[in-house]
Amino acid sequence: MLLDLPEQFTPEKKAYLTDLRTKIILHISVQHDHKKLITFLPKAGIINIEDTEKKVYLGFANEFALTQAKKLFNKSLKEAIHELYNPQFDLEYLIYPPFSNGSQLLIDLKKILNIKDTPPKEPVEKEIKSELSSYFGILFDPNFRFDNFIAGANNQFAYEAAKAVAENPGTAYNPLFIYGNVGLGKTHLMQAIGNEITLNDAKKVAIYLPATKLVEEIVQALRQNKMNTLMRKFDDVDALLIDDIQFLADKDKTQEVFHNIFNDFHMKKKQVIISSDRPPKELLHIEPRLKSRFSLWLVADIHAPDLETRIAILEAKLDAKQESIDFELLSLLAQHIKTNVRELEGALNILLTRKKLSGREVSEDDVYACLQTLGYTGGNRLSTEEVSSQNKKSEQSFDTIVEMVANYYALSVAELKSSSRKQEVSTARQVLMLLAKKYFKRTLEKIGEYFGGKNHATAIYAISNIEKKLKSPTEETLQHDYQVFVEWIEQ
Secondary structure, X not given: OHHHOHHHOOHHHHXXXXXXXXXXXXXXXXOOOHHHHHHHOOOEEEEEEEOOOOEEEEEEOOHHHHHHXXXXXXXXXXXXXXXXXXXXXXXXXXXXXXXXXXOOOOOOHHHXXXXXXXXXXXXXXXXHXXXXXXXXXXXXXXXXXXXXXXXXOOOHHHHHHHHHHHHOOOOOOOOEEEEEOOOOOXXXXXXXXXXXXXXXXXXXXXXXXXXXXXXXXXXXXXHOOOHHHHHHHHHOXXXXXXXXXXXXOOOHHHHHHHHHHHHHHHHOOOEEEEEEOOOHHHOOOOOHHHHHHHOOOEEEEEOOOOXXXXXXXXXHHHHHHOOOOOHHHHHHHHHHOOOOHHHHHHHHHHHHHHHHHHOXXXXXXXXXXXXXXXXXXXXXXXXXXXXXXHHHHHHHHHHHHHHHHXXXXXXXXXXXXXXXXXXXXXXXXXXXXXXXXXHHOOOHHHHHHHOOOOOHHHHHHHHHHHHHHHHOOOOHHHHHHHHHHHHHHHO
């Protein structure tokens, strides 16, 4: 086995592997911050080279280090392998537990990079970050990042604000208050902020606490008469993230303590990020002085995602898992699960589990079964006769509307289905795309196919563009025309 071999290599082979690792580190050190190299690559080394597979195996002590290294250095490491070893060889990442306790295959990165340690203080202090992490017992999940958060119209403002805070904690927006219903991505954004803050500056200490955990810490400190100890712990924190602040309701003592913590952070320009299921002014049984402080700077809301964003979320999750499901089936799932991203991801996991256990591709029957399992009564399938009848009726009705719209604008149906960019043709085509989605429940791919084989991204743009125009006060003629078409459909 690959992982059993490295410590049994000859001294010559070990020397060769460590020498290659040294050259690779020096090669990528020109492109990357040395602090990040020292943070994520000290316990990473080349554990084997397989000539038959044409692979160089890079081992890491744990999953977290592997994930971060792959995210930060993947391109540079591969380029280094190609230049320093062989352009035909690829890089493979593996967990190699022996690196946790040191190994002859590891080398001192500080020595290689000529970084001198500053003399430790006497007595040697514990690493503040690890001490606080141990104290509060909650770590940031490395899977929650900005690069895998799907931003759409429903959350764009909150997403941009969160990124700004992560780049400049304590100075951008302080406090940042994010609110929205359950399962829409508030926790993902908050954790992404914490991950980014500590990644940008290894000395920064960010702590994530669900409000229930904060209550527990304060109650325990009060019972044990250790409130001063708890407050001193918060003194060492640079960014405090409190999730689901609404759970402080009716807890007067906890609110009083948190009020003091909040004021201290704000006065010292240390970042506070808060999430809730409702805006500050609607928080029930929370002291008015706290609610007013929550609104001091920036309040950002997250709404339920639209259909296109829900589909994009599903596609992103599939890419991350290196899986695939037919686009039409993803659309069907997204059409039914509208208000909870977490539940949408759960449904996707159910389908992937079915796929794995059955050994076959996901079918339409699987999607409907999944929807019924989750309690979506709207997921009941129609009989074959009902489906056939509805599809036929829908096709006939939509074809009729297309002809009527073409006649209305003195155009031909062929022009509407062509790639013509004439304004009158483009406007009529976009109106029909919106009608197809809104009144005939066509998927974006079907809409694109109908109008000349356009892809679903083009359909998304067209529909979004015409919706904006219909809201504009200067587009009275277009609004009148659209209302005429709607009345034709509804009569």
